[in-house]
Amino acid sequence: MTQDISFINKTKQLIDNLKSVCANYGLGNDGNEFKIITQVVLYKFLNDKFRFEVRKEDPALAAAENFTEALEKLDGEAYQFLLAGLHPNVPRLQPHQLISSLHNRQNEGDFAKTFDDTLRQISVENAEVFSVKSFSGAKDSLFDELSQFISDSSQRDAFCRALINKLFEFSFEEMFGQKYDFFATIFEYLIKDYNSDSGGKYAEYYTPHAVARIMAKIMVPEPVKKVRCYDPSAGSGTLLMSLAHQIGEDNCSIYSEDISQKSSNMLRLNLILNNLTHSIPNIIKTNTIAQPYYLDTKFDFIVSNPPFKLDFSDFRDDLEKDAFKERYFAGIPNVPKAKKESMAIYLLFIQHIMYSLSEKGRAAIVVPTGFITAQSGIEKKIRERLVYKGWLRGVVSMPSNIFASTGTNVSVLFLDKDADSEHIVLMDASKLGQTVKDGKNQRTVLTPEEEARIIETFNSKTAVEDLSVVVSKEQVKEKNYSFSAGQYFEVKIEYVDITKEEFQEKLVGFEERLKGLFAEGEKLDGEILGNLKRLKMN
Template sequence: MAEHKDYYALEMKIDQMIDELQGLCSQNGLSNTAAEEVVVTSVFLYKFLSDKYMHNIEKFAEEIGESVDEVLANENDELDAFYDAYPTDVVFHSTDTIQALINKSGQPGFAAMFDDTLERISNYQENDKFKVSTAGGEKEPLFTRITENIIDKSKRDAFAVAIFGIISESKFDFSDAFGGNFDFYSTIFEYLIKNYNVASGTYAEYFTPQSVSSIISKILVGMSQVDDNKLYDVLDCAAGSGSLVLHLANELGHGKFGNRARVYAQDVSTKSTRFLRLNMMLNGLTESLDNIVQGDSLTSPSQYNVNHDPSSGYKKFDYITINPPFKMDFSATRDEIESNWQDTDRFFAGVPKIPKKKKESMAIYLLFIQNVLWALKDNGRAAIVCPTGFLTAQSRIEKKIRQRLIDENWLKGVVSMPSNIFANTGTNVSVLFIDKTKGDDDKVILIDASKLGEKRKEGKNQRTVLRDNEINQIIDTFINQKAEDDFSVLVSTKDIKKKNYSFSAGQYFEVKIEYVEMTEDEFNQKLSGYVSDISRLWNEGHQMEAEIKKDLGGLIYERK
């Protein structure tokens, strides 16, 4: 929950709005459909943007000493100056706002008016930067015609009227939220999409837990000295709804020239890309929206082709975060990936073969790990979520990747997380931290956090949730390179090579033997006692064996 007490009350109102929108969809036959997600998230975004437009208009009017009505009445000069003053905002016109439409809500054809408004906002030339690009170069609009999801045309007007009853100013507006911090918006966003980021009935396909995202971002930034004058290129090429990459951007913070992070993101899912755009807009990263690409980053890494260094041919990044899919059937593109990149170092360890059975078990995460190493600058840093089994696997590709990390001295450390840290998978996960700037430092920190956390029930699933002090323990131990009994260990790359390139902390923990000083007589006395106990137990065992045989003999005789 948001920390500020005023934000808590506002958060409850926003949650209530989301619940009411979902209830309205249920009443109109859209519950548990793709249309429900589009309607709810689109109306949420429209409400947010309309309130922000009016909020900023009021600020601008006050700054120039005019009334809001005077600014809105001067459609050319005053509004042009307003748009210049707020270049990162979505362009609205006065006729596009909630206030303008709600006055028409009793008119016939109101649903079409609302859809026309959404379409008009999307088509303003100034709003092209808010459209998501596909790998093929097409643009996905900001809004679509949402009331047309209601099959019965006679019910569309009533549906639209009900929407405005839910989002009207009389309920609440977002004005008090615009000073909110990242944690506030992250909590709201998680609540908004929790019913929609699903696959095959499993929760949290597109959302990395806040605790894991926080740990990763704080460790990555803590590993380096942030330059206030620098703009950092940050990538997630399996971005989902953006939790990881936006936590990192927030942790990098603001410098002299605004946001220190310029975010690049790609995901194959159209739905998760919409979520990502919404997440970025809520968190004020609109200048990076041009860098969102919807498409397969393994076959068409589109974001690498913008503003790239001509000498390298492809754009490289200062930071990369990723929680890739672990296993997936990519047999349809497997040969294309291998042939298109065989003359490069991109997939140096190889591409998994297509199995005859269980194609859905193809280890696609191995391609993403290799892709991260390829896309990272020579002084870059990265964090990769992977199955814990990768840390010790002896298969060719897994071991070759680990060898590369150690032989190049790129591995900064590994954190092995508790089981069920993700609600949608029982697979144990670990996080690899890569640092290409280690130089002569050959130390690697391995942390076993698998025993931390508390179990919580979420629907039909059980999750492990890390407590705040445990999150801080992991971050502090990693950044300060602390060795703690049965929790963390510092090892050299030479030690790791001796252990067959194992990254598992448990294989390096010291086996402790308790020593107790005693005299020779005390030793002999204890030894005599142990021998006596063993003899007694041995005799008792023989006696029990004889009794069992006797009993069994009697039973056999009776059966005869």
């Protein structure tokens, strides 16, 4: 845990240092600042991942006093032999492309060109594995010519030198042997100054680790192998990372779609950190609802924290076409006249997920808690279909303010095409958690013991007073398809055995108190009437 905190602090410090460089060269809060920082961090990750893997492959290089010099001394044949021994998903870099090499050459003339050329070469030579595709199939360029963002050409060399010096200060290598369940902390820190809702069009959020772990451990209680995992609104990939850790990185392939290039780039970094580089070609930047890339692909495990509010008015009418009707069986939400009203696009994501499940597929979806009790509309149609099909495994209603980014109460909907319809688990965990300060806001944090309790109770299908109920398909129908645990809790009346004499004594006591209250009432009535008679009109 101490090492995790150290890594987070070092990474935050690197981000702060890179922001400082941008500010010093006139790019503070500039539209290109985020692009520069994320691309430079990606270069840092690729550089350190390459060094880490080469050291594992070649003990002599690992023991070398100066790694860069030892690498540069290898002849062409020896170097190619070294690269051939690396896993296909490890980045391929040449000695002169390493940060340490650029650091040693930073006083050479025209350093900005050297810097840009280096990144361009890395981009071309690693595009097959590390590029993110768009809906059209076009692959992004890993790096732009970053020096060109400096309008004053005389400052470009100094700008690139400053970036290299910041990257040279520490290494990620010591962390590559670990799993990064804490990456969301870095993602949140990186986007906090750049994130906006773009007028309701899009905003990036991340899912709390506790929620991600609960979803993964309930979905995958037993070992599985060679499965496809998918998130149609992946963001930086927190849910996918927890799922992959639970399954085992070698036993799954990750697939994702997201409309944001920013989030896709963060997910790429996350996959590199988590030994899931083989899945980078499966990251697709697209509008999942309007232009689904994986429409004809079925998945074994699907996780999603879809946007609850997102303006889909630009393509809403297109969804009425026959090609989409099978996917959106329950209907397409109307676009509200008032922009402040809820844009229920999450209902489209739920239907998309149901459509995308494989024959024995499972899913976990974060939904507004209002979804589980709505009396009519698309929400109820979806719930009816889940019960009718026998896909509902259960629901966990989370504590308020568990998300740092929204105060909306949320629940997690668990689907399973092999669900036990006679033992559906409905859980109300809203009373759990501890309130902590989060900047200007407050949020609720689940303790490890509470996480474990939720997971164990759900997976064991146990009814626990004031926490969970286990109900049948028919019971859910009787409750008008409500998925709220609170509507199934028994109202308990406690009975105390007393003797006839004790009962009579209590009764006499009640009578005496009642007579006293009546007498006091009559006295007050008299006083009020007397006061009214004494009143004089002005």
